[in-house]
Amino acid sequence: MEISDELWRAYSDPYFRFEREVDYQRFAIVTAWNPASVWLSKLDNDKRNQHLAKEISHTCYCHVQVGNKDFSWIESSFAIPISPKQAIFIGRKYGQNTIYYIEGDQLFLLSCLAKQNRLSLGNWRRRCR
Structure with a gap:
């Protein structure tokens, strides 16, 4: 399966609302x-x-919209705060097209x-609301 151009464009323009400030240097944003x-x-x-939260409960994760x-x-x-390889594994496990x-x-x-x-989508902080 491939991602349609329309979906890829939609995924390419995300905005974020974090529940708190994150100080990780490397991290994934994943959903189920x-x-x-x-x-x-x-x-x-x-x-x-909820299932995903249980799976990652051993990490110091942060909720984000x-x-x-x-x-x-x-x-x-x-x-x-996980590696790209781990993030893609989780994304696949929960049926996600992208992370x-x-x-x-x-x-x-x-x-x-x-x-x-x-x-590359540039500086992530400019997408925080």
Whole structure:
């Protein structure tokens, strides 16, 4: 499976609301919501994220909302200080097409699918609301 150009463009313009300031130098932003970009109910999405939260409970994660510019669309997610390889593994496990990864100040969009696309999205802090 490949990500459509339309979805890739949508994934390429994320905005973030962190529950607290994060001081990780390298971290992933991962969710269990809406696997394969198929809309699920909030109840189903929350249950999926509860399973993910249990899986990452050994880490010092931070809740983060990921959305479009005006936050008319959001997904509840987690900022997790893990490697890109671990993040892609988790993304695949929860049916995600992509994950976000931060190294220093730089934000990257990483595909979880067979074709391992990676796109630099610039400074992640300018996307925080």
